Amino acid sequence: MGLGNSKVARPSPEGSLDYTTSEAGNPFVEGWYSEPGSATYDGLFWVYAVRTGDVEAQTCIDAFSTSDLIHWDKHPSVLTPTNWVKKGIRSPTPISRNGKYYIYFSTIYTHEDDTDTGGGIGVAMADKPQGPYVDAIGKPIISENHNGAQPSDPDVFIDNADGQAYMYYGGRSHANVVTLNEDMISIRTFDEGTKFKEITPKGYVGGSRILKRNGIYYFMWSEHHCNNPDYSVSYAMANNLLGPFNPIAKILQPDGAVTKRVGRSSMIHVPNTDIWYILYHRQPLSETDKHHCIIAYDRIYFNEDNTIRPICMLVKDNFADGRMLDWTTYGGQWSVEEQRLTVQNAGSGMAMLDTNFSDLVFDATIATTSGNGHPGLLFRVTELSAETRKYKGYKAAISPTGVITLGKADLGIFTDLAQTKMDMVTGEEYHVRVVAIGSEIKVYVNDMDKARITFIDNSFTTGANGVRVFNSAAKFGFVSVARPS
Template sequence: MPRRTGPLGLALLVIASTLALPVSSAAAATVPTGARSLESVNFPGRFVRHLDHLGRLDPVTSGSTAQAKQDATFTVVNGLASPACYSFQAANGQFLRHRDYRVHLEANAGTAQFRADATFCAVAGSVTGSVSLASFNLPDRRLRHRDYELWLDPYQDTAQFRADSSFRLTAPWTPKTTKGPVIPGLFADPHITNFNGRYYLYPTTDGYAGWASPYYKAFSSTDLVNWTDHGVILDHGPDVSWADNSAWAPAVVAKNGRYYLYFSGGAASGDTAKHLGVAVSDSPTGPFRDALGRPLIRAGTYSGQAIDPMVFTDDDGRSYLYWGNGTAYVVPLNADMTSFDPAKVRDITPTGYREASFVVKRNGTYYFMWSENDTRDEDYRVAYATGPSPLGPWTKRGVVLQKRLDLGIKGPGHHSVVKAPTGDTWHVAYHRFAVPAGNGTNREVTVDRLTFNADGTIAPIVPTP
């Protein structure tokens, strides 16, 4: 079967076309993600900023107002249309995008058109250390200041144009003061784990209408604060023959000296059915390859959607696969980690269950956790039960994570839990509506402490900004 061109491949084609522009210095460049400000190369002291939702180039100094500094600060994130490029998110949650060749600040509509308009590919700028930003979907045009306004203009092979379209990325005028999100940009459904003393985070890439994200990324950290972006580890376009989009809720487990990625996927043909698959790699950061060439669980085999996989491995080495939306299932996996006995599938649906099963074990007690309500609902939340085995029976204990409107935190859920390599320290990773302007398809990932009471119950998790 021929390999299809997925979003990463498309991005490389875009960059290639950018490199074909008539200027020898137009080499592909990288931009650090996180909070940054963009200073003009030929007008030092003037920075990209938004004013009345229009992009401008204005002076910003240490004496400028707090609002001006904030307006000149952006979070650089993975490109909404391609992880090989970049998008620029303002403090109010909106993104720089071009419309009628003028650069605006607008809320992410989640559409393919918006994602493309808000994505820019970096090439080398006119001076060392600077970058020029080519449009993802109009690669012959670059972000350029003209009369101090920001436009998307056709590339011109002149010194003036190259200077007008080059920017230095500087320290942000308004540094980040909140703990979350722990990874910049829009991500959801985080699976957090620890391999060989290092933490790994595997989220759903968010910001897509209909949650149609096509790829997964991996991040790692030693301290749960500073995260390394390891790039795309599985792309449904070229890497999965039976799925094009809906790359949802990955979960990774180590077994047999290898790493197994369980994931959900759907086709771009309009079929809304979701299947559950498994991929394998020799590294926790991939690349992963589809282990079966077909779904592990096909849509319709069991009631509810075949989504949100999670694997728990008990002390005896036996691994269990959990999944489900509307109905919660569990089945022991065979030793190969890519098959199971259908006769052993068990329905363990508790009251209030919606999706996002997760299981941990502590002091001989098994904790079965899940999300309630809809991820588009600000009341999306996490509940849990306890039991004597990975199969239950389960006794529901209540809700442990929910919204905190006084801090603008809505819809905290689809969590995962990790124990530190030593001691009894636990953390929970989860998504929430992006603060301040997020919704059910524009979510961000954060990490908080999870603690246990003396009787073994879980203390309420306090979501932090």
């Protein structure tokens, strides 16, 4: 039997980097981070991010590198406070020129006094992407407000048309652009005699980002304050890198099924392709500390007219990185083995994702490796007790004897809603899919064209997703949770 004609979404061949999201799960690195910036150096993708916390905690930048966007190496503390920076390092932006590597960053405090000075943009330099980065000029490259723009959130871009380097930055609802000299650590004057040109689009708050594709300049920015639930990313398009940048749409905003807040984006571009990813930070649904953010990436898709489709934050984990970063376990002995989420036979156990889907399509492979239990998928789960492992929600399960069950749990009381049978073999993987739209729930096994179970029940309408075992050992793979198309 096995997977049969199952349509499990397998990762693309190694090297193509043609993914729909971080296929091995978001967050793609461990830890609380925010405001990621990215660059590609000599075939490696680099992400530089700030450890989250209050301003006293924001004292360094960590880096992560990868060749495949799946397996990431950590490079801690590549940039630490310089002689003029006291605390509040944020918004790292990496770029390379003339054999040197630069990180531009902003800070809200200096050694001169302990008051909020309105910010300052610094630049540090290194001989290698992993640093260490050393303050290049011993002071901010910009330390005062110009055109009302706070010196913060820099993004540096070298135009391939003429080799000129530009820095976009801003805060307090104003955005500027400046040109950099060839040394990358000093500002040159525009032909008309000014150094600072205002380019503020409507709705701009901060988080300037610029990219160029097909001769078009895309300017992106954050709207609303980072603690606002409407914190989001918008964009504009222009034929000129100085604008005007007239807003087109929001492309990244909170999704109540996945996250509370999103923002501070940058882009990952796979060289010599039209594959782009948006890199950003977001706050998990269960986190109440505003500083608890993770970094994630999702695919950017362009329309035929070069506009950008709204970003869909997908939930996937194929365990290709050997980790289970976004999973919380309740009972059982869980690990990742050979690209599968594996649990030993130790009574009951659950592994849960921090999601809150109502209508959904939930896919995974399931293999029972020992025992007579019934491993399965949990969905619309609420009121989960870490101590008793009781919960409210649905379970779609399969057993090694071939029984397919849809049931519901109500804090310890489990009710079978529907059952059917098919031939199964212990140890083989089966593709299980749950499609729940409103009160209609369908369960598929291997054949995605014909539901094995269709049942109407409106006991639970929304909740978390996960996997569960009972009196069995099992393996789960290629997990995906999404809204119905």
